[in-house]
Structure formats: C-alpha cells, structure tokens
Amino acid sequence: MRILVTGYSGQLGYDVVREGVNRGIDMVGIGSKELNITDGPSVKEFIHEKNPDAIIHCAAYTAVDKAEDDKEKCWKVNVEGTTHLANAAKEIAAKFMFISTDYVFEGLGKVPFIESDVPNPVGFYGITKYEGEKVVQSLLNEWFIVRISWVFGMNGTNFVKKILELTEKCSELNIVGDQIGSPTYTFELSRLLLDMIQTERYGIYHATNEGFCSWAEFANEIFHITNKRIKVNTITSEEYPTRAVRPKNSRMSKQKLIDNGFNPLPSWQEALEHFLTNLKLEGK
Template identity: 60%
Template sequence: MRVLVTGYSGQLGYDVVKEGKSRNYDMYGTSSSDLDITDKQKVHTYVETLNPTVIIHCAAYTAVDQAEDDQEMCYNVNVIGTKNIAQVAKKIGAKLVYISTDYVFDGQGTEPFTEMSVPQPVGYYGKTKLEGEQVLQLILDAWFIVRVSWVFGINGHNFIKTMLRLSETHDTVNVVHDQMGSPTYTADLSRLILDMIETENYGLYHASNEGVCSWSEFAEEIFKQAGKQVIVNSITTEEYPTRAIRPKNSKMSKQKLRECGFNVLPSWQDAVGRYLAELKQEVEV
C-alpha cells in the first residue's frame, strides 16, 4: 500500500509515517517545504505522479490564537489546501483521511460531543477546520474524518514538553482547571488511523485517549509520572486570557469507534507514561 502523509513535520504526520513503515507500507511524508498544499497545480502534479493508494491529510494551520489575526493564511491552508487534496484524491481514486479537531464545537455543556452533535465553532481556526470537513464531504463520496483533541507526540511542541520545560525552572505553575477534555498520544492515534485505512468503514469519528481531565489535572499527572516536585495552581480560563476562545468542554464520545469494530485508545494516563519513556529514550540516543 502506498500512503501519502501531509504534515509530516508535525506531531501526528511524523508518527503516522513511522507506524506505516513498521507495517511495511510504502510511506511518503511531505511538509510545507516539500509541497504547498494551497497551490492546486503543484498538488495535482505531485500527487498524480506519486499515485498513492491512500492520502492521510494531517497538514493544517493550527496556531489557534494567531489564526484570529492571520485569517487568510489559516483559510488557505485549512480550506483551500483540503479542497485541493480532496479533488486530487477523487481524481486518482485514493482513500482520504482528514484530521479535524474538537474546536469545531462551541465547548458548551458538560456532556461529551458525539459525531451527531451539531458543530458550532467559536474561533476562526475551528471554523476553517469545519469548513475543511464540509468541503471534503462535498467532493468525495467516501471519506474518513477523524476529530482529535489535546495532541502530543515526539516530533514538535506540546503541553507535556512545555510542562517539563517549566519544571526545570519553576516549583509552581498556573494551569487552567475549567477546560475539560482528553489528551491524544499520536503514537496511539497513528495505529488507529492505519487500522482504519485497511477497512471500508468510512465516516466521521472522534478519537482521543480514553478518560477525561482538566489541563491542571493533566499537568499534575505529568509531574507525578516524571517525578517532578512541582505544585500546580489551578486557575480559571478568565485568569489566563488568550486571543482565541478555548472550549471549556472538549469531551468527545468515541462510541462510533466501538460500533465500527475499532479498538479505542488506551487511557490518557497510560499514554503519558509511554510518552515520557519515549522522550527519555530519545534523549539517551
């Protein structure tokens, strides 16, 4: 199976390529320096020449705060780029997986959002990711859309790396406690995505590691497992203002994964432990 992965320089794209190679797939990863997904002609030329069986579209503009001010770039990458990828996928008959986000929801309420919940993004980033979903569905008859949240992986910046860095110089940190969601380890997510492409079980899925926590609880678990003596001061969202509104409820139901025969991801606490071990191994190498 020949698989093209966009966004290879990001956390998920990197791990998808790594997992694919472990399965002996013919993997090709591209980053923005290799392929400008906003350029329709370049996308068609590159993809038609490669002629992959599957395209896993991880590339995205994900700077949530910056997106509020850099709307043109955000739109071009998340909407136009996705449109270009979807059109060429249709032309060559490739399966397409689109990675979306919990930010398509407004974060209201306390119940987990299901795949049937009506998206109502409140920030520009979320709006463009939702529009990417919609463009994909207009162009293709069959597709995979996978919504994820609170992503962390070995290749790139993330919350765990930030907390570990702060632990080197701080004995206390302030972290919000009123935003709830589920962390997602890209190594686990990659296995699920590649399991998906081996099937015809197309559709919209929510995927994150099992369990729910606040950002402050996430931080406490990181310090606990890493053996760091850092006190976490729980603060409110209002005490930590950001340019873009953050959803207070990012909980997503993964019931559809179970219904369609896919394995749900391990608990987020278990994922943190394995990720910390991966980080340690990388340092030792």
C-alpha cells in the same frame, strides 16, 4: 498499498509515517517544503505523480491564537489546501482521511459530543477546520473525518514538553482547570488511523485516548509520573485570557469507533506514561 501523509514535519504526520513504515506499508510523507498545499496546480501534479491509494491529511494551520489575526493564511491552508487535496484524491480514486479537531464544537455543557452533533465553532481556527470537513464531504464518497484533541508526540512541541521545560525554572505553575478534554498520544493515534484507512468503514469519528481531565490535572499527572515536586495552582480560563476562545468542554464520545469494530485507545494516563518513558529513552 501506498499512503501519502501530509504534515510529515508535525507530531501526528511523523508518527503515522513511522508506524506505516514499521508495518511494511509504502509511505510517502510530505511537509510544506515538499509541497505547498495551497497551490492547486502543484497539488494536482504532485498527487498524480505519487499516485497513492490513500491520503491521510494531517497538515494544518494550528496556531489557534494567531489564526484570529492571520485569517487569510489559516483559510488558505485549512480550507483551500484541503480542497486541492480532496479534488486530487477524487481524480485518482484515492481514499481520503481528514484530521479535524474538537475545536469544531463550541465547548458548552459537560456531555461528550457525539459524531452527529452539529458543529458550532467559536474561533477562526475551528471555523476553518469545520469548513474543511464540509469540503471533504461534498467532494468525496470515500472519506474519513477524524476529530482529535490535545495531542502530544515525540516530534515537535506540545503541552507535556512545555510543562517539563517550565519545571527547570519554576516550582509553582498556574494552569487552567475549567477546560476538560482528552490528551492524545500521536503514537497510539497513528496506529488507529492506519487501521482505519485500510477499511471501508467511512464516516466521521472521534479518536482520542480514553478518559477526560483538565489541563491542571494533566500537569499534575506529568509531575506525578516524573516525580517532580511542582505546585499547580488551578485557575479559570478567564484568569488566563488568550486571543482565541478555547472550548471548555472538549469531551468527545468514541463509541462510534467501538461500534465499527475499532479498538479504543488506552487511557490518557497510560499514554502519558508511555510517552514519558520514550522521551527519557530518546534523551529529550
């Protein structure tokens, strides 16, 4: 089986390719340098040339705040790019997996969102990811849509790395405590995605590490595992204003994974410990 992965230069795409290679799968990882997904003719030519059996589309415009002012580019990447890739997948009869986000939901309430809940994004990034979901569903029959949240991995920047950098110069941090979600380690997520793409159990899934926490609780766990004495002041979203509105409720139910025979991911605490161990081993 040959699997083409977009977003190879990012956290998730990198780990998906690496895990696939470890499994002996023929993996083709591409970043924006190898292919501009907003260029329809180039996408068609490239996909036909590589002729994969499946495409895992991890590439995305993910600068949530910047997207509010750079709407044209965000739309081109997240909607038009997804359209080009989905059309190319259809032409060669390849399975297609679209990586989506908790930002497709408005983030109200405290109950975990289920896969059949109707999205209602409040920010432009979330709007484009929901539009991408609709494109995939309208163009293809053999598709997976996998919504993820709060990812961290070895390749690229993320909350964990940024927090650890801040500890080099700060002994006290103000961190938001009213946004609740599931931190997700891309290494473990990549294994699940590869398991899924090799089946025909198509549909919408939520895939994150188990359990929920706030960003402040996440930070405290980072400090607990790394034995750093940093004071965390829990603040509200309103006390830390951002250009784009963040969903306060990013809880997502993963019951559909279990119902379809997939193993749930470990707890976010276990995942974080695993990640920090690997980070130390690689000297990062």
